[in-house]
Amino acid sequence: MKRRLLVAALALTTPLVGCATVPRPQLCEATVGVRERSYPTPDTWFALLLHGFDPKHGAAPRPSVDCSGAPVAWEEPSADECREAGPQPNPLPPKERLDETDLVLDTPKANERLVWVITRRFDNGEGLGPVALVERTKLGFIVRGLGSLRGMTQNVRLRMEHVGSTDVLVAEGDSCTQEAPQVCRRAARILPLRSGRFFSEAVSDSTRACLGAGWFPLSRAQVFETPSGLHRKFELTATLVFNSDDITIQEQVAVSDSDPKQPAVPERLYRRAQNERKLKVEENVLVGSAPSLWTRMVELQLQAGAKPLADKPAAAPEPPKEDPKATGTAKSVP
Numbered sequence: 001m002k003r004r005l006l007v008a009a010l011a012l013t014t015p016l017v018g019c020a021t022v023p024r025p026q027l028c029e030a031t032v033g034v035r036e037r038s039y040p041t042p043d044t045w046f047a048l049l050l051h052g053f054d055p056k057h058g059a060a061p062r063p064s065v066d067c068s069g070a071p072v073a074w075e076e077p078s079a080d081e082c083r084e085a086g087p088q089p090n091p092l093p094p095k096e097r098l099d100e101t102d103l104v105l106d107t108p109k110a111n112e113r114l115v116w117v118i119t120r121r122f123d124n125g126e127g128l129g130p131v132a133l134v135e136r137t138k139l140g141f142i143v144r145g146l147g148s149l150r151g152m153t154q155n156v157r158l159r160m161e162h163v164g165s166t167d168v169l170v171a172e173g174d175s176c177t178q179e180a181p182q183v184c185r186r187a188a189r190i191l192p193l194r195s196g197r198f199f200s201e202a203v204s205d206s207t208r209a210c211l212g213a214g215w216f217p218l219s220r221a222q223v224f225e226t227p228s229g230l231h232r233k234f235e236l237t238a239t240l241v242f243n244s245d246d247i248t249i250q251e252q253v254a255v256s257d258s259d260p261k262q263p264a265v266p267e268r269l270y271r272r273a274q275n276e277r278k279l280k281v282e283e284n285v286l287v288g289s290a291p292s293l294w295t296r297m298v299e300l301q302l303q304a305g306a307k308p309l310a311d312k313p314a315a316a317p318e319p320p321k322e323d324p325k326a327t328g329t330a331k332s333v334p
Contacts, residue, residue, distance in 0.1 A: 025196025027132075028067035028143040037140055042100045045115050048141055049130045058097030064119040066130040066146060072119060074128055074150040077202045077213050084295045086202075086213030089122035102129070106158040111136045114158040114169070116149055125175030127153040131191075131198060133160070133169075145169075147198025151189045160193075161242040163281045167193040170240070172218070186218040188240060190247070192281055203279065203288040211288050212295065216240060216249065220294065224306035231258045232270065232306060236294050247279040251293040273297065 030048045032040070043055045051069060052061040064072035076086030095102070104116040113134045118127035133145035145167075152173030159170050169191040176184040191198040191214065203211045220236040233256050241248040252274045256267040275293040279286060302308075 025144055026142050027146045027196055030140045032140040037136060042098070042103045045103055046098055046117055048134070048143070049115060049117050049132055050119070058099065060098060060119055062094060064129065066148070067143060068146055072128065072130050072148050074148050074200060077210055082202060082210035082212050083291050084212035086215050087124055087126065089124035089126055092121045092123060094120055104156045104158060108160045114160070116156070116158060116171070118153060121153065125152050125154065126150050131169065131171070133193070145193045145196055145198055147191060148200065149189065149191065149198070152187055154184070163242060163247055164245055166281045168281060169193060169198050185220055188216045188218060190214045190216065190286070192286070201286050203286045205288060208285070211291050214286055217294070222298070222311070223309045224301050225309055227305040229260070231260055231309070232256070232301065233258070233267065234294070234297065245280070249277050249279060251275050251277070253293055253297055255297070
């Protein structure tokens with residue numbers, strides 16, 4: 001593979017027709033052979049997106065750097081910055097070599113791929129790595145959009161949506177418990193694409209006060225112990241609806257009580273609530289119409305003296321066994 005970093009973020013490759021035409025960003029490109037262009041292997045994508053990737057040993061430099069030279073990094077809003085802090089998991093030890101389990105591919109349309117390379121994993125089931133919108137050309141591949149993504153790593157789906165005047169990356173994935181029966185919870189990340197870069201942006205209100213991360217649990221559960229000793233379980237289900245001008249977030253929260261002193265007695269429904277809020281993708285910020293229903297209901301419980309109980313741990317992927325005779329050749333992923 002012959003790879004080239006395109007220093008000009010907006011290369012003028014699009015001809016001008018009448019008025020000036022907005023050029024498509026070109027961040028990195030790779031020239032490959034006909035077979036590799038039609039049947040790229042995981043190493044093809046690793047070498048395209050990771051600066052300094054070593055195909056012989058299947059290893060990327062630590063810390064990781066994407067093909068444009070930018071560090072692969074992520075920072076969630078903290079509790080003192082936002083109404084609701086983003087997830088704060090602990091990183092797991094990095095793998096010695098990358099393999100096909102560290103690669104996520106989706107095809108938004110012909111000759112385009114959304115590619116996510118997971119270079120680091122966390123104890124809540126999330127992974128971190130460069131994500132790119134890649135166009136296949138007659139000579140190889142061109143990266144049209146690039147950034148860092150941290151999201152759930154099981155049953156991942158990547159897709160592009162258009163909201164207002166902005167394209168956004170939507171990354172959905174699951175985190176599953178270790179215990180049987182296994183329970184999986186799904187969450188989504190939303191990253192606007194601005195001038196060829198995917199941005200991790202917090203959600204702000206109209207005054208630019210932070211409401212929370214651009215992280216949207218689609219299913220969620222938390223148990224609290226009330227001052228009376230009851231266990232009160234909150235369960236959220238949510239749906240994202242992408243419209244031409246905004247994103248509608250439909251939320252439902254069911255609350256049930258149980259008595260830990262009477263485990264044979266079934267849970268009793270305490271209350272049920274639902275809400276619909278809007279998210280707008282403005283020029284440089286995500287603007288939400290209100291805090292999430294979950295946040296508001298949990299805040300009331302905490303103010304009443306309830307204490308959250310520990311969640312069941314998410315399943316952290318086991319590192320693959322290293323083959324000392326491995327040559328670093330990955331199988332083809334069409």
